[in-house]
Amino acid sequence: MIEIVPVEGLPEIHEGADLAALIADRITLTDGDVLVVAHKAVSKAEGRVVRLAEIEPSEEARHLAADEDQRRLEVILRETARIVRSRPPLVISETRHGFVCASAGVDSSNAPEPDTVVLLPEDPDASAAQLRERLRELTGAEIGVIVSDSFGRAWRQGTTDVAIGLAGVRPLVDLRGVRDPAGYELHATVIAVADELAGAAELAMGKTAGIPAAVIRGAGAAGEGTGRDLLIPAERDLFR
Amino acid sequence: MIEIVPVEGLPEIHEGADLAALIADRITLTDGDVLVVAHKAVSKAEGRVVRLAEIEPSEEARHLAADEDQRRLEVILRETARIVRSRPPLVISETRHGFVCASAGVDSSNAPEPDTVVLLPEDPDASAAQLRERLRELTGAEIGVIVSDSFGRAWRQGTTDVAIGLAGVRPLVDLRGVRDPAGYELHATVIAVADELAGAAELAMGKTAGIPAAVIRGAGAAGEGTGRDLLIPAERDLFR
Numbered sequence: 001m002i003e004i005v006p007v008e009g010l011p012e013i014h015e016g017a018d019l020a021a022l023i024a025d026r027i028t029l030t031d032g033d034v035l036v037v038a039h040k041a042v043s044k045a046e047g048r049v050v051r052l053a054e055i056e057p058s059e060e061a062r063h064l065a066a067d068e069d070q071r072r073l074e075v076i077l078r079e080t081a082r083i084v085r086s087r088p089p090l091v092i093s094e095t096r097h098g099f100v101c102a103s104a105g106v107d108s109s110n111a112p113e114p115d116t117v118v119l120l121p122e123d124p125d126a127s128a129a130q131l132r133e134r135l136r137e138l139t140g141a142e143i144g145v146i147v148s149d150s151f152g153r154a155w156r157q158g159t160t161d162v163a164i165g166l167a168g169v170r171p172l173v174d175l176r177g178v179r180d181p182a183g184y185e186l187h188a189t190v191i192a193v194a195d196e197l198a199g200a201a202e203l204a205m206g207k208t209a210g211i212p213a214a215v216i217r218g219a220g221a222a223g224e225g226t227g228r229d230l231l232i233p234a235e236r237d238l239f240r
Numbered sequence: 241m242i243e244i245v246p247v248e249g250l251p252e253i254h255e256g257a258d259l260a261a262l263i264a265d266r267i268t269l270t271d272g273d274v275l276v277v278a279h280k281a282v283s284k285a286e287g288r289v290v291r292l293a294e295i296e297p298s299e300e301a302r303h304l305a306a307d308e309d310q311r312r313l314e315v316i317l318r319e320t321a322r323i324v325r326s327r328p329p330l331v332i333s334e335t336r337h338g339f340v341c342a343s344a345g346v347d348s349s350n351a352p353e354p355d356t357v358v359l360l361p362e363d364p365d366a367s368a369a370q371l372r373e374r375l376r377e378l379t380g381a382e383i384g385v386i387v388s389d390s391f392g393r394a395w396r397q398g399t400t401d402v403a404i405g406l407a408g409v410r411p412l413v414d415l416r417g418v419r420d421p422a423g424y425e426l427h428a429t430v431i432a433v434a435d436e437l438a439g440a441a442e443l444a445m446g447k448t449a450g451i452p453a454a455v456i457r458g459a460g461a462a463g464e465g466t467g468r469d470l471l472i473p474a475e476r477d478l479f480r
Contacts, residue, residue, distance in 0.1 A: 002444050004242040085478040092478060100395040109429065150431070154394040154479035155340040157470050158412045158432030160439070162396065172398045189349065191390070192398030193443065199400070200440035203433065203459050204242050219443050230397050238325040238332060239394035239479070 006204040007213035015047035020134035029141040034216040036146045036201035040118050041212035042127045048119040064088050079104035098231045101151045124165025125226045132167040144169035148198035161202035163194035170223025171230050246444040247453035255287035260374035269381040274456040276386045276441030280358050281452035282367045288359040304328050319344035338471045341391045364405025365466045372407040384409035388438035401442035403434035410463025411470050
């Protein structure tokens with residue numbers, strides 16, 4: 001059996017907050033647990049918040065904004081390595097990390113104050129590793145950590161939470177070469193376990209209830225890798 | 241807390257099997273549970289299995305097969321409404337249902353015998369509704385049912401399980417118009433809860449362990465809708 005336990009009662013997170021300590025105060029962690037933290041809590045603790053009043057929109061941002069806030073589009077463009085699709089004011093970007101997502105991951109909801117937007121962490125794998133190390137110090141528990149975000153998908157309605165950074169979790173389970181009970185090789189089967197863990201955690205979080213973290217127990221997902229392992233290499237991607 | 245419990249000990253499923261009875265014999269269901277069943281078990285019970293010996297490949301199938309089985313490609317083409325991308329022998333199709341996925345959902349692994357392939361159910365929502373109704377008869381429990389499949393994604397490595405059919409489950413949670421704790425409208429937030437449930441169930445199933453079903457408790461996902469609600473309408477899809 002797998003259990004998903006929300007981390008309840010976390011306060012609003014501000015820059016410099018010891019997020020690991022706030023979590024450790026509210027839930028008991030044991031070896032093998034996977035802690036999933038919504039990136040927004042991580043980004044706020046890391047100060048990845050931009051005041052729109054300080055942003056001067058470029059020509060391109062003004063064009064892409066349609067009737068929406070041009071300064072927000074400017075922030076999105078600064079986080080964008082490449083625009084994959086746009087229909088103003090909607091922009092699907094490839095971020096500097098290599099993620100393909102709406103608005104380059106820039107988000108206005110759950111921002112710490114009006115007229116600010118929250119960026120993705122600079123290095124979500126490093127964020128996950130730091131949380132993991134600090135939680136090991138505080139609790140002694142050997143856990144995995146996933147930093148998650150809500151991504152839209154091509155062809156499918158709605159967002160699911162996926163892993164943008166991780167530490168101590170295997171991102172993929174590769175069953176290529178493994179045989180099914182009938183002896184047939186499962187040659188196309190690589191499962192994005194870390195994304196399924198992130199989505200499962202979202203079920204317990206509740207966007208509006210202000211619960212930005214959940215712990216998954218019994219998933220047997222300990223391992224090594226990075227959030228980048230979940231990106232398709234450009235030469236194998238049929239949708240770039 | 242949410243729990244995910246695998247349905248263990250199911251036998252190999254053959255055409256005409258009473259899948260609901262086999263499941264009800266192995267796990268106690270209670271109101272509000274969500275049962276997730278891998279489509280392959282459903283398809284086998286429904287006889288959606290094709291013997292490759294009976295298939296004559298077309299010219300197009302021979303072209304798309306590269307070095308792989310041309311008869312398998314022929315079956316894929318018959319399940320395909322439109323080819324979205326191809327790099328022989330890999331074909332990404334839009335199925336007759338409207339799903340965009342590899343091989344039009346046609347799968348050779350976990351097939352009941354060698355030289356057979358398993359198709360998607362004809363109508364996965366109807367399959368889910370029938371399982372739900374039969375389980376209500378057998379157990380009295382008012383549950384939700386999801387029929388799942390493992391889909392690849394654009395830009396991201398590996399598959400995650402998603403909902404291709406459902407009954408008694410809300411496919412999406414629409415937070416548009418809902419305000420976050422700071423009062424900011426979550427205007428872009430529609431969460432594909434049924435896909436997250438399907439992915440969460442996969443974590444407990446294990447492709448090679450022969451566990452094609454899991455029960456999710458405590459997710460609060462009861463509702464109405466169809467698997468088609470999870471498809472982006474063509475006119476809003478930037479990736480068609």
